[in-house]
Amino acid sequence: MAIPNVWRSAPRWVESPPSEPGSIDPLGYRIESDRIAENLLPGITVNTRRARYLSFLCWALDRFGLDPEETDRWEVALSVGEWLRHGSSNECSYRGIDRLSQLRLSSGDLVPRRLLQQSARVFYAGLLSSAGFVDQSGELTDLGKKLAVEFGKAIGSKKRPKRVRGCAELPCVGELRNREGSLIAEGLLSETADSLVRARTFKAIGRRLWRDAHGDYAGSILRCHLGRIDPSNEAAVLLRNAAVLELRALPLTRLFLYLYEHDGAIPGDVPASARFRCYQVEVEPPGLLADVGAHLRRAAKMDRGEHIPLGKTRLLEHLQFRHRQAKPDAPWVTENWQRLRLGLQPQNPPGVHGYRLDAFASLLRDSGVL
Amino acid sequence: MGHPRVQLPQFAAEFFRRFPGGRRRLLALTYRFNAAAFEHNFAQVLTKKVQVDIISGEAPIRHSTRCRLWRAKWPGTFHPKLLLLLSNDRAAVGLGSANMTSEGIGENLETWAFFEHKEDGPVMSGVRRFLERLDAIGVIDPAVGISEFVSCLPAAADAGSVLSTLEGTLLSQASARLSGPVARLDVVSPISADPSELVSSLRQQFSVREIRLFTNRPAAAIGGVDQYWVLEEGKHSERRLAQVHSKMFAFHRGQHVDLFWGSANLSCGAWLCQGKNANVDLLVHSRISAAHWQGMLRSLPENHTWTKVSPDPPKFRVDDRVDAGWVLLHGTFEGGELHLTASGNGPRGLKLRTGFATVSGNLSFLECEAAVPKQMARKLGFTGDSAPNGLDWRVPPSAWQSIPINTLDRMGGAEFEADLAGSLFEMYAGRNLPLLRGKSLADDHSDGSGRDDHFDEEEELTRSLHQGELDQFVLKWRLAVRALNRASTGNNALRACRIHDAVVRITKDAIARPTAWPQYRQHFVKDLLEKSWHA
Secondary structure: OOOOOOEOOOOEEEOOOOOOOOOOOOOOHHHHHHHHHHHHOOOOOOOOOOOHHHHHHHHHHHHHOOOHHHHHHHHHHHHHHHHHHHOOOHHHOOOOHHHHHHHOOOOOOEOOOOOOOOOHHHHOHHHHHHOOOEOOOOOEOHHHHHHHHHHHHHHOOOOOOOEHHHHHHOOOOOOOOHHHHHHHHHHHHOOOHHHHHHHHHHHHHOHHHHHHOOOOHHHHHHHHOOOOOOOOOHHHHHHHHHHHHHHHHHHHHHHHHHHHHOOOOOOOOOOOOOOOOOOOOOOOOOHHHHHHHHHHHHHHHHOOOOOOOOOHHHHHHHHHHHHHHHOOOOOOEOOOOOEOOOOOOOOOOOOOOOOOHHHHHHHHHHOOOO | OOOOEEOHHHHHHHHHHHOOOOOEEEEEEEOOEEHHHHHHHOHHHHOOOOEEEEEEOOOOEOOOOOOEEEEOOOOOOEOOOEEEEEEOOEEEEEEEOOOEOHHHHHHOEOEEEEEOOHHHHHHHHHHHHHHHHHHHOOOOOHHHOOHHHHHHOOOOOOOOOEEEHHHOOHHHHHHHHOOOOOOEEEEEOOOOOOOHHHHHHHHHHHOOOEEEEEEOOOOEOOOOOOEEEEEEOOOOOOOOOOOEOOOEEEEEEOOEEEEEEEOOOOOHHHHOOOHHHOOEOEEEEEEEEHHHHHHHHHOOHHHOEEEEEOOEOOOOOOOOOOOOOOOEEEEEEEOOEEEEEEOOOEEEEEEEEOOOOEEEEEEEEEOOEEEEOHHHHHHOOOEOOEOOOEEEEEOOOOOOEEEEEOOOOEOOOOOOOOOHHHHHHHHHHOOOOOOOOOOOOOOOOOOOOOOOOOOHHHHHHHHHHHOOHHHHHHHHHHHHHHHHHHHOOOOHHHHHHHHHHHHHHHHHHHHHOHHHOOHHHHHHHHHHHHHHHHO
């Protein structure tokens, strides 16, 4: 047999393509909803869900000071402990749950150095300051020190475990000590100016609604604010503004995504009248155009702010206008609805914006307020 | 020093930018395909007039409105990862370990290389031979038009530096290329089923003194492997790689390394099987220095590193492609008998459904085929003179799935238009015919190139709109043939293949629409194609 040909060079590692500057917000409504959320719940983000990370971070700051790497490694050890206790079930949601499920660690393995790109230190930094646990220079306040002591009691004299099996002894992020919970509640609702704003929102919504609104917090809470409200109550006015914004944002975003996927073609027209089903918008025609029309009519009745035409041609022109304002540098489609950037449609149809209400409710539940 | 990296979508976009031909195609052969991830990552390519065909081993995740999707007709695992780019008569070939999914394109540890130059001949001719084999044994539907790519790749008497499971076992092909003992074998591969038998064969065949395995955590103990290394995120990584999916086999022989890399895992299905039970896999044989190989292992993307670990007790998953992934592929109805082809063997309790009836039964698949009892076939509407062109099936409790009958699985995608001359012109010129679809000649630089490469007949066609339909017919076909010829300049085999494709399509169209194709028109167009060929 002849000597076969050999190629004299090696293959290359594949590099990730640069990420597209896209999002699931083609019409720019997220900027408006974020602005309202910041005024309703300052310091809260969609990622600040577990109250005990606040006490853990106060303890870590007290103990390790300026050694962020040690803090991050303790955080990973806490997550591994949660994974040993709860596996991938959602009963006690903790950071890194998906990554740990993929890793399939054995008890004798070393604890991973890192699980997630961003650590709890980064995610909770804003809330630590907003709730008065650290001051502007990043030092622990008296309240923060008290919280650190409480978490220290749960940790005891344990050293950071090196192996997976050692993490089982670490405290659970869902089981706060009573005193720990009340200190966090104090920070969330009464310690600083931000806390008072959050407390005002908490009162405006009412303890019953907070408790009843399981699952879809934003949808349930905003729906209740489409009715009559006290105009002197600032938080109630903000919630009403959010409720009206969603009457436009939800149907128009769904309509845009349909047009994006179908090159701007949608059969039928916006019917002259249709039943209004609050925040329920079909994703396909003919129900889509009927729900869009019903929501826009209700929005126009409640607030004369943004005028949106209901004729199909003008409505599509309006969508194009809004899209071009939201994405001036990287539009998804041409003015003839020809796609310029592909694959930007989300896996699931978008719902109403969350206004961080879900994350705040989770913190309140953890700290024993709810 | 960092080793060079490759970005798949970037190379494809750059290729079509460097060679802005009229006829542009992208063909991907992949095991898994995710349409949304592909469209997102290859957006720069897909916004141009590029005909995109995807042939996948598994059913694709989401359908695409931009790509023509096909399922490979192969009873085992269709596992190659190949990307072919064509611009007029210029071709580039990319191959490696990456599927056309978000994980493959940018989240896993994958290896890949593109080839397009003269010195890449051994790889390109090997890929040509592989495509010819796929075409010859009917794994790929002729409608994909794979011969267009074949014509653009260099021919060679042997398989060049490419090994494929269609030529025999990978083990026998690798051993034909290596002589003498191997000091060490480094394997980079994910592990899904127990490869002990393969490891033992490799040790024996090449007298390997030491085997090191670079894989995912946890590393399960495998008989015959001496060292286990797992992927670890570096201290300064900005992003964690999802998993090791690269497949490389480095045989250390003195100062150099014989490297086999591509789509084949460290698995018996890839290396030891042949015929219809084997995976369809590809490997490239490269020879590099030992220092280069060490450097490559050290310079992983995203600052990742390899960490030496002790193996865990053996804990292999059942290969889900073989068992849980069992699927019906297609059916044939000939001579009154309905035969079904599946991805695996053994008895199966199936429910079958057509517009006529739903029936249940046990079928025994031997060599991946089973005959449906005549009574059951009749109930489903498969009678002597008629047959449905598709069939739904399910293995309870899973959901219904569809297979085609008497045709390969074509899964939607862009269709050609009824105006054959117009669509041929669009195919080969990369733009629409003037004044069709309301566009004027001056406006029609559809890819923004602004090139001045229009044919004289285009102006004439614009003026002919007030003339008779026959004038337009003649001008359109002249333009289509001119565009075809220009896209095939300098490559007679490619031009012959495209003319053949055009003639086949005319014949089919004439059967479907006889009034549109009286004899004199067929003669005229075929004559035009023939004359242009001889000119």
